[in-house]
Amino acid sequence: MILSRRRFLMSAASAPLALPVSACMSADGAPPPPTLRERADRAGLLFGTAIGPSVDTDAAYRAAVIRDCNALVCEYEMKWDHIAPTPRGRAFEAADRRLAFAKRHAMEMRGHTLVWHGATPRWLGQEATRATARRILEAHISETVGRYRGRIHSWDVVNEAIHPEDGESRGLRRTPLLGLIGPDYIETAFRAAAEADPGARLVYNDYGLSAPWGEARRRAALDLLERLLARGVPIHGVGIQCHLDLKPGSFDPETVHRFGHAVAAMGLDLLVTELDVADQHGPADEAERDTQVATIYGAFLDAVLATPRLVGILTWGLSDRHTWLARERPRSDRLPVRPLLYDRRMRPKAAWFAVAAALDRAGRKGV
Numbered sequence: 001m002i003l004s005r006r007r008f009l010m011s012a013a014s015a016p017l018a019l020p021v022s023a024c025m026s027a028d029g030a031p032p033p034p035t036l037r038e039r040a041d042r043a044g045l046l047f048g049t050a051i052g053p054s055v056d057t058d059a060a061y062r063a064a065v066i067r068d069c070n071a072l073v074c075e076y077e078m079k080w081d082h083i084a085p086t087p088r089g090r091a092f093e094a095a096d097r098r099l100a101f102a103k104r105h106a107m108e109m110r111g112h113t114l115v116w117h118g119a120t121p122r123w124l125g126q127e128a129t130r131a132t133a134r135r136i137l138e139a140h141i142s143e144t145v146g147r148y149r150g151r152i153h154s155w156d157v158v159n160e161a162i163h164p165e166d167g168e169s170r171g172l173r174r175t176p177l178l179g180l181i182g183p184d185y186i187e188t189a190f191r192a193a194a195e196a197d198p199g200a201r202l203v204y205n206d207y208g209l210s211a212p213w214g215e216a217r218r219r220a221a222l223d224l225l226e227r228l229l230a231r232g233v234p235i236h237g238v239g240i241q242c243h244l245d246l247k248p249g250s251f252d253p254e255t256v257h258r259f260g261h262a263v264a265a266m267g268l269d270l271l272v273t274e275l276d277v278a279d280q281h282g283p284a285d286e287a288e289r290d291t292q293v294a295t296i297y298g299a300f301l302d303a304v305l306a307t308p309r310l311v312g313i314l315t316w317g318l319s320d321r322h323t324w325l326a327r328e329r330p331r332s333d334r335l336p337v338r339p340l341l342y343d344r345r346m347r348p349k350a351a352w353f354a355v356a357a358a359l360d361r362a363g364r365k366g367v
């Protein structure tokens with residue numbers, strides 16, 4: 001029996017916070033509703049979230065992660081600048097710990113991300129020359145991917161390499177590696193990753209690819225993917241970040257469909273890698289705002305779940321307690337942001353129920 005939303009909210013809120021909801025009974029002894037993990041398992045999908053140090057320090061949050069996720073990704077601890085703070089110094093402890101946590105709970109772990117202009121170590125600029133940059137990149141990838149060989153579901157090998165606004169002929173972003181190595185730094189990265197872990201699924205990840213405003217980005221990304229595939233570069237999937245918001249027209253199902261089908265037609269898998277819904281411009285009223293956020297989650301998931309090769313969905317955080325959007329997209333009225341599935345007291349919000357219902361619909365269709 002599926003509990004009513006109100007009953008679940010009450011039972012979850014009154015439950016001891018460190019216990020998973022699934023270990024609790026509601027007042028009348030009815031079983032708790034299926035977790036998101038159970039629903040995703042039933043639909044044959046990955047479902048999970050980005051995590052960071054708060055899974056070590058915040059028991060209620062950790063319980064929700066364990067309950068609802070069958071897949072995790074590090075929000076930043078596997079990024080290049082984190083694992084290589086100096087040219088020869090390495091700091092893998094945090095990433096190792098997150099991976100051990102995932103494995104302990106029988107979850108898949110995604111690798112994010114080997115190459116991203118936002119996480120290029122500062123020392124690279126001083127250390128690398130045109131002659132040495134390719135070797136430094138290859139060494140970073142073979143060390144990182146090799147360390148976790150056989151234990152990572154899929155790697156975001158290259159993140160956000162498209163930026164048509166930069167005016168490069170191929171729509172690529174002007175980054176230090178593009179300057180030092182040239183456009184084939186992308187191919188080099190994928191080949192190095194495949195060599196270090198031949199079993200890993202290798203993903204190109206970017207934002208705006210399924211958004212109505214992303215036409216130029218889509219064109220550049222599909223061109224890039226075509227060029228890579230034509231050259232036999234090992235690439236298996238496309239990650240769409242999906243940092244959505246409440247601005248009118250920032251998402252439409254038709255564009256999601258079109259892009260999802262284009263990716264599938266190339267023989268590539270699709271992953272939603274960083275889903276959240278910024279409520280920066282939503283109404284002040286919390287209930288109204290939560291409803292708007294939940295509506296976007298539900299409609300977006302229905303659209304993406306109807307594409308032919310969707311492997312899974314990861315959100316960029318699980319609770320409004322821990323979200324990068326508090327810093328990145330604060331509200332002008334200073335009210336706390338509410339972009340995720342649980343509120344700051346770890347109560348499931350309307351967005352949780354919208355995701356649950358969308359996973360159920362996908363499960364019934366037998367994705």
Ligand code: XIL
Nearest residue numbers: 075076112113118159241274316324
């Ligand atoms: C962000 C993290 O959430 C922040 O905590 C960090 O300071 C910067 O990176 N696209 C991505 C992610 O691919 O890696 C970014 O994560 C968010 C945007």
